[in-house]
Amino acid sequence: MLANYGYNDGSGDFFITIDTDKCMxxxxxxxxxxxxxEILESFTDDYDDHVVGVVEKHRNKIRYSCAPCKHASEERNIACQKACPFEAIKHSW
Amino acid sequence: MPEGKRENWRWEESRWENPDIDWKKGKAITVGIDVGSVSSQAVILVDGELFAYSSMRTGSDSPNSALNAVNWAMEGTGMTLDDIQYTVGTGYGRVNVPFADRAITEISCHARGGIYMYGPTVRTILDMGGQDCKVIHCDEKGKVVSFLMNDKCAAGTGRGMEVFADLLGVPIGEVGQQSLDVDVEPEPVSSTCVVFAKSEATGLLRSGWSKEKVLAAYCSAMAIRVKSLLDRAGMEEDFAITGGIAKNLGVVTRLEKQLGVKAFKPKYDTQIAGALGAALFAQALLAKEEKEEITIATDCP
Known part of the structure; x- marks a missing residue:
């Protein structure tokens, strides 16, 4: 499953896409x-698969929550993407 | 209520019962309860067949809303909560359904309910809910393949439409049809914020626009907003819409035109998709439990 967590508002699209088939x-x-x-959590989904998702309280503010990994003046070093051995995580912005 | 104080946002609550089913002869009675941010639904299945449903406004208290919905669905049937074998709660208030055996997300439930309502060829389900909008891709069995949800902003949701119905004094059930009564399609109002769209609409009314023209501009803005979500998530036919806005022809027609794709015509109340999916999950989980019990009993020496 491609799970898109985040939002779209007047300032743009901010989604983290997680390929949960790879997480399994x-x-x-x-x-x-x-x-x-601590934006990510592992949990058992509706189909009883053990996957990763974005913690609910961060979903509507991920643009700001993810800011520590997205310095405008430095090379991007997105910790979750770097740690994922299956390239299952994508950020839309 | 004094005359002139009609609540135009108030949509019609509904209840339906299948007269051809005698639930007392059924072996499996399962229920799905969808406690949403604006509306609550209860769907009762008897041996997997749709027996009854109710759709009503969510109150300030989720457990009571769930109970009210299921009580209304059971009303006059002689069924009580004790007759129900398995209940699944879904929606924003899913963890607050006191008699639920399990809570399942509304995304999974909408996919499963959508396939039941529209058939196994549906691959994209757009749920236009009270305070969120979801694009769900699913397989022929109703399993979610991908999803994208936006619940940060009321633009593109039922609550935004309620605001406009009240502003213009048009009953919400008539908004869609009236928005189509325009000779030339106007430019859409702001599609990024209901508050800005409302102030923009007030200005347009003052400048002499008709109610129909303003409604057309808002329905168009809503279609644009939702299409941007579909563009991001991707569109795969067949296409179906669930949720309250699926009843609004003004939004649906404009969205279909922008997408160049026709949505399936609904056979059921489009607001029950989540609760229906929850009831189908309940049926499957009940069957699984019973199978496990039989296996345990057989394995015992």
Missing amino acids: ECEDKPCVAACPV
Whole structure:
């Protein structure tokens, strides 16, 4: 499943896309621990698969929550993407 | 209520019962309850067949809203809560359904309910809810393949339409049809914010625009807003719309025109898709539980 967490408002589109089919294959889910602001969590979804998603309280503010990994003046170093061994995480902005 | 104080946002609550089903002869009675931000629905299935449903406004208290919805669906049938074998709660208030056996997200439930309502060829379901909008892609069994949800802003949702119905004094059930009574399609109002769209509409009314023209401009803005979500999520036919806005021809017609795709015509109340999906999950989970019990009983020496 491609799960898109985030929002679209007057300032643009801000979505994190997680390919949960890949998460199911990943035992350790290192992205969860790698995130410096604890945006990600592992959980059991509606189909009883163990996957990763964005914590509910961050979904409507991910533009700001993800800011520590998105310095405008430095090379991007997105911790969750870097930690994911399956390239399952994409950011839309 | 004093004359002239009619609440135009107030949409029609509904209840339906299948007269051809005698629930007392049924083996599996399952219920899905969708406690949404604006409306609550209860759907009762008897052996997987749609027996009854209710759709009403959500109150300030989620457990009561769930109870009111299921009580209304059962009304006059002789059924009580004790007759229900499995209940699944969904929607924003899903964790607050006191008699639910399990809570399942509205995304999974809308996919499953949408396939039941529109058939297994549907691949894209657009749910235009009270305070959010979801694009869901699913397979022929109703399993979610991908989803995208926007619930940060009221633009493109039912609540935004309620605001406009009240502003213009047009009953919400007539908004869609009246918005189509224009000779030339006007430029849309702001599609990014209901508050700005409302102030823009007030200005247009003052400058002499008719109510129909303003409604057309808002329905068009809503279609643009929703299309941007569909553009991001991707469109795969067949296409169906659920939720309250699916009843608004002004938005649906304009969206179809922008997409160049026709949406399936609904056979059921489009607001029950989530609760229907929840009831179908309940049926499957009940069957699974019963199978496990039989296996355990057979395995016992």
